[in-house]
Amino acid sequence: MDRATYDVVVVGGGAAGLRAAIAAAEANPAASIAIVSKVYPMRSHTVSAEGGTAAVLRDYDSFDLHCFDTIKGSDYLADQDAVEFFVSKCPEEIVQLEHWGCPWSRDPDGRVSQRAFGGMSVKRTVFAADKVGFHILHALFQTTMKFDNIHRLDEFFVTDLIREGNAAAGVTALDMRGGELVRITSKAVVLATGGCGRIYEFTTNGFIKTGDGMALAYRAGVALKDMEFVQFHPTALPGTGILITEAARGEGGYLINKDGERFLKRYVPEKMELGPRDILSRSIMSEIREGRAFDGPYGHYIGLDLRHLGEGTINTKLPMVRELAEKYVGIDPVNELIPVRPGQHYIMGGVATNARGETSVPGLYAVGETACVSINGANRLGSNSLSECLVFGTSTGRAVAEYVRKKDWPSGAAAKEAVLAEEARIYDGFLKRERGSETVAGVRKEMQQLMERDVGIYRTEAGLREACARLVSLRERFAGIGIADKERVFNTELTTVLELDYMLEVATAIAHSALGREESRGAHSRTDFPKRDDARFLNHTLAFRADGAPRIEYLPVTITRWQPAARVY
Amino acid sequence: MAEREVVFRVHRYRPESDRGPTYQDYRVPIRDDTVVLDALNHIKDTLDPTLTFRWSCRMGICGSCGMNVNGTPVLTCGVFVKDLRGGVVTVDPMANFPVLKDLVVEFDDFMRKLQGVKPFLIRKEDAPLSAGEYRQTPEQVEAYRQQSMCINCMLCYSACPVYSRTDHFLGPAASAIAYRYIKDSRDEGADERLGRISTKTGIWECTFVGECSVVCPKDVDPAAAIQSLKVLASMRHMRRILMPKSASR
Incomplete structure (x- = not known):
């Protein structure tokens, strides 16, 4: 049965999908945009992001520094032209969200506050206490309600892409409430379904993070880029995998082994708790292997110590950390260590796109964690991913709005x-x-x-x-x-x-x-192969679906101004 | 950790085969850190894959897993089985909504009401982005912070005795969100919103039972928000009578 026809179908209603939908609706008011999501958009996993979103806003910071931090963080696998574009667009996205009502935390003078984050040289991370994803998601979702040309198909599970000729021409979906399979035809499709954390047993990701958009693009012949780069967040609660935000360390928290030692001095002495996630997660695994971790009902863990921050800071800056620790492990971080261990959190890889979200299939776009532009390379810095959803959500939404202006309607036969x-x-x-x-x-x-x-x-x-x-x-x-x-x-x-x-x-x-x-x-x-090998692997991996094993190809990294160097913190 | 078995009495309704709702009992192994949602997932994964419910984040922020447990609306990811009284745990879908299947309810009515209160900043003129952020002090953020915490989990509607009788009542969450925007120093849409919600279908039927605030998992306190909205709406009404010329302000 034919559900409806829209200029643009956006699959997924998290930060990237909603931002793309709004950008498309603004850029082309004559176009109809449908947000097709397997959940109500406010359930999307963006809601669980906690710590913040990065942007250069102050005199003490610069675009070059944000670029360098991101590129070094990526272990020189990010495409530097994409990083430069990304960094230059972050500030206006923060202001845009602010103009749409996002309740950013403020300095006494009324300006948006910024906090420290791992791998960032200066205080660059904008936040709304420690519920940043929640506030961004609801601000975007509620803002979509302003637009007559944004439509929602809530609880529609997309099963396949429709192609006409080579071009994207809509999706097939299970209307979960109606109990039927429907076709939703469109001139273009934007995949914004987030990550795939549920592939792993111990993950911070919600149950809905199953890589749907990645698999849809992969089946359509689009390459999945840099998929081997999977981020493990250093601090998840043992047992449940509930995320304890990096902001806990950004605000001054310590990581402690069972001897009461801030063990990161042996691994990242310059950065300590504000080192990048890949190195911190490996450092914790080393402590566990060498017998310096605590032992609990869910295996080994180390302690996140916030006691010296005091109850005031914890309540104003990290209320959700306290709420989660009290509720799920029965400890009060004002007085006790929070047990944490690394857990799957994010995937740097994704659907190969350019900075306009375009894939190798005409009319098929991808954005957010689903996509790989790439700005994150081999390791994403905390608080770059929400910004990525916003910046590339906007560029993708505008690009698709332009595309559908010139594109004829599909015949519907396919x-x-x-x-x-x-x-x-x-x-x-x-x-x-x-x-x-x-x-x-x-x-x-x-x-x-x-x-x-x-x-x-x-x-x-x-x-x-x-x-x-x-x-x-x-x-x-x-x-x-x-x-x-x-x-x-x-x-x-x-x-x-x-x-x-x-x-x-x-x-x-x-x-x-x-x-x-x-x-x-x-x-x-x-x-x-414990060393980085720039001679052989300063390349993106492209995985193409094939009969049997995927076909693997490589694509050189784009270097503009920052030559690969040793990555030492 | 020690395990024991607990009986879960779960509401079943299969729209394509059942003529009405029934209950089904399941025996579930429970540890001290088992939450009700874990028990439901144990049933789904090992005992009965047909049991149907929504969930995602299992950390109390996505708002998907609201149900009535032993008669009380809760997020099932945040309720430990060991804390429940009685030998049997009864799990029902949230009250006051049409049941689609088993524990899944439909709340498009709320989505329409949410849209109706214009849940976005309304400005006479939008400043250009190049002008930077609208300034807002921490105290000004504090004025609406509490009501900005609503996760749309619908527990408050499930608890509301007024919504159970009169579904045209705007209800707790939508009212709280309206109040959140009205109290935001950046917003200029108070008059428009108050005009919409002070109609017969708006807020007046609330009898201040306060159950909504009791069950709210995020301390949004919608009951207080509704009372404040009543005051603001009354003041707006008086102003329009006394000063008709300035009423559009």
Whole structure:
């Protein structure tokens, strides 16, 4: 059935998708924009971002310094032209959000406050206490309600892209409440579905972060770029994986081992707790390996010490940290250490795009964590990702608004075929399948444990080969998953199977990309190749979907003004 | 950690096969740090994959997993089973909304009401971005901070006895968000918003039971916001009677 036709379909309603939708709606008021999301937009995972969003706003800072910090943080894998563009656009996005009502924390003179963050040389991170993602998301979401040309399709689960000729021409989606498969035709599609953290067992990401947009683009023949670069955040709560923001260290918190020692002096003596995430996570793993960590019901951990900050600072700057620590581990950070350990948090890689969000498929765009421009290279600095969603959300929204102005409407023939094919695949293939030999939870858990063990913080050739092989067998077992719920309305068993399908695609791209990169750079740490190798690998990895293993190609990094140098903090 | 078994009595409603709602019991192993959402996920992953509910962040900020547990509206990711009284834990969908399936409710009514209060800054003239931010002191932020914390989880609507009778009542969360913008020093849309919400379908039916503020997981205090809105709306009304010429201000 035909749901509707729009100029632009934005898949995903987090910061990147909403910002793109607003930019497109402003740039082309005659265009109709649909935000198609598998959840109500205010449930999007942007909501969990805590610490802040970076921008050069003060005299003590400069664009060059923000560029350099970002490039050094990326271990010289970021494209420097993209970083320069990004850095130059961050300030106006902060002001724009402010004009849309975002309740940024303020200095006494009424200006927007800034705090310190890991890998940033100066106080550059704008914040709204420690609920920054929540406030950005709601400010953007509520602002979309101003626009008559922005429409929402809430709780529509996208199953495939529609192509006409080579160009994007809409999506097929499960209308979860209506219980039917629909086609949503459009002149252009923007993928903004966020990351894929649920591929891993221990992650800060919400349940909905299953790499949908990455897999959709990958299946359409677009390369996934730099997928081996997976960020592990140093401070997640053991057991649940709940994020404890880097702002806790930005405001002066310490990381402490069981001997009461600020152990980072052995690893990043200049930066200490404000070192970049990749190095801090490895430092914590070293402490654990060498027996200097605490032991708890969920394994080893180290302590995050905020006691010296005092109750006042904790309440005004870090209220959510206190709330989470009290609620989920029953400790009050005013008096006690918070137990933390590294957990999967973000993926630097994603759908290969340029700074306008364009992919290799005409009319198909990607933005935010789903995309890889690349500004994050081998390691993203904390507080650059929300800014990335805003800056590239705007540039992508404007680019797509321009594209649909010139583009003719698709005929719809391809859409009709696509919906029939998807009905056969999903309703006949998945839903009518008798009880299988496998369950979605069982196969998912094995994938998560496999990725955690073999494609985690440390990697080896043997482990990666094992992971690649076992992902093939998991794909075979996936075919044996039975679905007990036969109803079409709000069938979350069916959607979790489709999500697992997406995650297996993305996990395969990650494992093969990691196997190919025989060096250690940023978050990709090969114990068999412990050094960075610029001669062979000052390149982006491009993974293309193929029969069997993905095809891996390499693309040189764009260097403008900052020559690769040793990365020492 | 020691485990014990607890019976969960869960509301089931399958729209394509059930004629009405039923309850189903599940025995779930519980530890001291098991939250109700963990128990539901245990059921879904190992006992009954057809059980249907929403969740995502499991850290009390996305607002997806609101349900009535033992009759009280809560975020299930934030309620520890060990803290619940009685031998059986009863899980129902939030009250006062149409049930789509099992524990999933539909609240498009709230989404329309939210849009109705114009939940965005209204300015007579937007300053250009090049002029920089609108200045706002920490005290001015504090004036609306509490109501800006609403996560739209709908627990307050589930608890509201007035909304259960009269669904045209604007309700707690939408009122709190209206108040949040009215109290924002950058906003100039108070008159417009008060005009909209002081109609018959607006805020007047609130009898200040206060259940909304009791169940709010983010201390937004919508009950107080509604009372303040009533005062502001009354003052606006008086002003329009006494000073009709300035009423548009």
